[in-house]
Amino acid sequence: MTDLDSYKQQLKELYGSRTNYDHEKDTRHPLEAKILLEFVTLHSGHKILDVATGTGLVAIPAAEKVGSEGYVIGIDITPGMLHQARLKIAAARLQNIELIEADAEYFNFSDNSFDVIFCCEAIVLFPDIIAILKKWYRFLKPGGFMAFTCPPETAYMASLQQKICAKVLGVSLPHILEPLGTPEKCRNLLNQAGFRDIEIKIEPSGRYRPLRDSRLSETLIKINFKGNPLLSTLSPEQLNQLQVEYKAEMEQLATDRGIWEDTTKLFVRARK
Template sequence: MAAADSQGSAETVFDGRAATYSNHTWHIRYAERLVELAAPTAGMRILDAATGTGLAAIAAARAVGPTGQVVGVDISAGMLARARQAIDAAGLTTIELVRADATTLPQFGDGSFDLVLCSAGLLYLPVQAALGEWRRLLAPGGQIGFSTMAAGFPVAARIFRDHARRHGLALTDPATALGTRTRCHRALRDAGFTPAKQVGETIRFSSRDLEHAWEAHTRGPHHDAIATLTLEQVEMFQRDYTETLADLLRTDADHLLTSEVIYAFGGG
């Protein structure tokens, strides 16, 4: 697929997810925890790459205060519209939103930011291209921080891929590239950063988050693959998948709702 086609596909996918993205309460906790671990201080210039609905940008803006500056970048106009609503509701005036490919940001000069954040977005981006551009944008002595699911998580996503295989789809785990601390360390090093702390934690989903699981997967990284199925296949797939989740929620909720995550940081 050509680069322009890939970008357009990603934009369409996330425009479709924008209305319900913030309904996943774990997204909020996940983004806020990344900012907490990054520990930004007053007056910092921060880039929130692949900002989505602005969850990390809002948390960062609160941390840096009125003397700081936060720029949120995303390819999806739908996501940015939701982010603007949330920012205005929070009464924050230091966040600029830019519609752009987060891996190519020529409008910003070298060393423009003291901190670059990416909450969950590297699941959907070419890792080295993204990290390389963010390295250029990071000021000397600055910090990068990103979050990723550990390989094989969330459990609901692994179950989705297992069911997809029964319908002839071989789906890869989007967390594979960064799904261990070793891989995060290597990716940062290869992009020219000095790897720093890596924090492994667990995050708990709610049963309500599972209500959006089918939508998240079919409108997320596996959108194009699902589009190759017939309507009948999709309906059967959805029924089998949601029934499996419901059964597991009754019999082993802790396993289903707990996910391992990694927060990785590096220096410029």
């Protein structure tokens, strides 16, 4: 396995700690995996690649759909999540699915290998999204489909995070919503990568969180560590100032019902 840089190591640790991923409070992961699977018609005998497969929320039902003549490969850097997936695969007695512990950014498959490539929840975590899309394009058979989910620019209070980082650090801090974020941006990247027949649907969702919800206070740092060396070099005082400003801004947004967190997702499909 390729040596992980500090960003990839943080990702590995963050997701490795989520031992209850499939059943987290307020989770939409299983539902979004189901919607993504339904966005592409799978047939018996299809060969599928599931990138950042996690606990197999896409890979396992895909393996059931393609049958014994088909095959699914799931790839992920997180051994803890792959362990959960293997337990589910064993329980379902599936023989047509393989899990690979590797960094999908560097792992290669032969050109024209897959009928469908899925990536649920994780495309925004790749440091170079256009490069990964071009790799997936190569991996697909002619006429094959690629499908992924991503958050819109409104998600996770992204504009608030940008405002605070600019105020405290004096910089515009890239975050996971920058390269995609709108249907237009998605289409632009997919066109650059060579894809055609692009379809995008928006599934609105959101929830109120209590002002003191610990996940709100952690969101700023967790979301914005993406491949950016700046946050890893901040002093304790700077990190504290970021959190102080973030909490102050959230208090102004609070209502009687809590703070609204937009969890809308874009579901994107395209063909080689």
